[in-house]
Amino acid sequence: MDSSSEASSMAQGLRIVRLVADREKWGRRLLGVSQLAAELEMEQSRVSRLTQELCELGLLERVERGPFRTGPRFFGLAAALNTGWVRESRSELEALVASFGLRARVSVREGFRVILLRASSNDAVPGSFVKPGMVTPVWCTGSGRALLWDHGTPAVEALLEGVNFIGVGGPGAAHSPQEVAELLDRDRARGFILAEEEFEHGVYELAVPVRRADGSILAALSVLGGRAEIESGTDDIAAALTAAGQRLGSNDGRARENDGRKGLAG
Structure with a gap:
């Protein structure tokens, strides 16, 4: 399992979906494989493979080898990002910016990858890769380790078995599942994750898990x-993050309760 290549494929796939959605949103001419490849400066064969996978996932659709448009699952995901705790996370992120002047993010996990759901307004510059959908490794980011908070050593080793640690992350990055587990043990003792130059040189990240009402981990706030x-x-940052995470988790619980009531009413 080559984590770096899988993360790259996901990032490129998201770029394709974003371009298709943007052109559809603004009423611009839709594109086929060759036009997408030219627009994104990617190899045509790679775009062909990725768009086929995206169609199979329902994120894109294509009728009779015509141009691509967004698929039915894209709209389901887009709707999810505008409800409940994800919608509320915007104000929580901006409150953290106002209090500490730091960049703030909320992320979720898919396997050994961390997917950025939302970033604060000060977390990107024009041309930056810091956008919703950005993928980073779970083992060398503060948000990633927050998402692994409940994983014991055996679970960490199973998740990261076969992962290529070489050449990934900053000077403080872990280089084995055992090192990741040791960092988790260290951080659990103080109640928050502190990643010191683990993903980027000169960047420190402080993170906490966001929990659902049942105690399971929903996301990471960093x-x-x-x-x-x-x-x-x-200490002040960790306390503010923890309080914000508790509010987001309770928002998720209320959203689920409301959905249940709607189901009973139906």
């Missing part, structure tokens, strides 16, 4: 900044 910014207010 802030990023320089060493001095994080270390000067670690």
Whole structure:
């Protein structure tokens, strides 16, 4: 299992979906394989393979080898991102920015990948890759380890078995499942994740898990900044993140309760 190549494929697939959705949204001419490849500066054979997979997933659709348009599952995912706790996360992220001046993110996990759902307004510059859908490794990011909070050593080893750690992450990155498990043990003792230059040189990330009402992990909430910014207010930042995570988790619970009531009413 080559984690870096899978993450790259997911990122490129998301770029394709984003381009198709944007052109459809603004009423621009829809594109086929060759036009998508040219627009995204990708190999045509790779675009062909990825669009086929995206169609199989229902994120794109294509009628009789015509141009691509967004598929039915895309709209289901888009609707999910505008309900409940994900919608509420925007105000929580901006509140963290206002309090600490740090970049803030909310992320979820898919296997050994972390997927960014939402980032604060100060977390990207024009041309940045920091956008919803961005994929990072679970083992060398603060948000990733927050999402693994409940994983014991055997579960971490099983999840990361065969992962290629070489050349991934910053100077503080773990290089084996055992190192990831040891960092988790260290962080659980203090109640939050602190990743010191694990993904990028010079970047510190403080993160906590967001839990559902049943205690299971829903997402990760994190802030990023320089060493001095994080270390000067670690306890206050961790407390603010924990409180924000509790609010988001309770919002998810209320959304599920409302959905259940709608189902009974139907």
